[in-house]
Amino acid sequence: MTGREMARLVHDVGKYVARTARNLPAAPTPEMIDMLVRDLYELRPGRRASSLFDELAPPEPSLAGVRALLSEVDRLEPSVRAREAAAVGQAAELAREIERQLRALLSGA
Amino acid sequence: MKRLLVIEDGDEYVEFARVFLRDFVIAAAQSAAAALAALGENGADALLIDLRFDRAPAEALVGDVGATAARLFAGDELRARRYLADQQGTLILAALRSAGFEQPALFVHDFPPRRMANLQKLYGAVDAVPSLDAGAIRRALAGTR
Numbered sequence: 001m002t003g004r005e006m007a008r009l010v011h012d013v014g015k016y017v018a019r020t021a022r023n024l025p026a027a028p029t030p031e032m033i034d035m036l037v038r039d040l041y042e043l044r045p046g047r048r049a050s051s052l053f054d055e056l057a058p059p060e061p062s063l064a065g066v067r068a069l070l071s072e073v074d075r076l077e078p079s080v081r082a083r084e085a086a087a088v089g090q091a092a093e094l095a096r097e098i099e100r101q102l103r104a105l106l107s108g109a
Numbered sequence: 110m111k112r113l114l115v116i117e118d119g120d121e122y123v124e125f126a127r128v129f130l131r132d133f134v135i136a137a138a139q140s141a142a143a144a145l146a147a148l149g150e151n152g153a154d155a156l157l158i159d160l161r162f163d164r165a166p167a168e169a170l171v172g173d174v175g176a177t178a179a180r181l182f183a184g185d186e187l188r189a190r191r192y193l194a195d196q197q198g199t200l201i202l203a204a205l206r207s208a209g210f211e212q213p214a215l216f217v218h219d220f221p222p223r224r225m226a227n228l229q230k231l232y233g234a235v236d237a238v239p240s241l242d243a244g245a246i247r248r249a250l251a252g253t254r
Binding site: 010 | 121124125128129160161217218219239240241242243244
C-alpha cells in the first residue's frame with residue numbers, strides 16, 4: 001500500500017469516523033449521538049464508514065484489524081441509532097481505535 | 110465571541126464546529142470565492158480550512174486545470190484536477206493572503222514538518238492539528254493568534 005493510499009484512508013475514513021467520537025463527553029446530547037451516527041453509518045451521505053473503507057482500502061493483511069473494528073461498529077448500528085448509552089460508548093471507543101490504528105499504519109507506511 | 114470561518118467542500122467541519130466549538134461564532138464557505146466574500150463582508154478572527162476538496166466542482170477550484178496539466182502532468186487533466194483538489198486548502202489560503210486577509214489559519218491534517226515550515230514561511234500564521242479534536246483546535250487557534 002502506498003503512503004498516498006494510506007493517507008487517504010486516514011483522511012477520508014479515520015478523521016471522519018472519529019470526528020464526534022473523540023470529542024464525546026460522558027453524557028452526550030442527542031445532537032451529538034446523531035452526529036456520531038452520521039460519522040459511522042452515513043459517511044459521505046448514505047454510506048457506512050465500513051463501505052467507504054472497503055472501497056478505498058487495498059486487500060492487505062495489515063488492514064484486517066481495522067476491518068474487524070468497522071464490522072463491530074456495524075454490528076452496533078441498531079443500538080447506536082436507538083441511542084442506547086452502552087452501545088454509543090462502545091461505538092465511540094471503536095471509532096477512536098480505528099483512527100488510532102489507521103494513523104499508526106500511516107506512520108509506518 | 111471570536112468569529113471562525115470554516116472553509117471546506119462539504120459540511121463535516123462546520124457541523125463539528127457548531128457542536129464542539131460553541132465558544133466561537135461559526136461562519137462557512139465552500140470555495141475561495143465564497144471565503145473572500147465572507148471575509149470582505151463580516152471578517153473573521155481565524156480560519157479553519159480543509160485541505161482536500163475532492164467534492165468541489167472543477168470550476169470552483171483555485172487553479173487552472175489545463176495550465177496545471179500542461180505544466181506538471183504532460184497534459185493529463187484528470188491528474189491535474191486531482192492535484193488541485195488535493196492541495197486546494199493551501200491554494201485557497203494563498204488566495205486569501207494575496208487579497209490581504211492575514212487571519213491565523215488552521216488545517217486538520219498531518220503535514221510533514223518540512224511542509225508545515227514551508228507553509229508558515231509562505232503564509233505566516235498557519236498551524237495544523239492531525240484530528241478533529243476540539244481541544245487541540247482551540248489550543249492551536251489560541252497559539253496562532
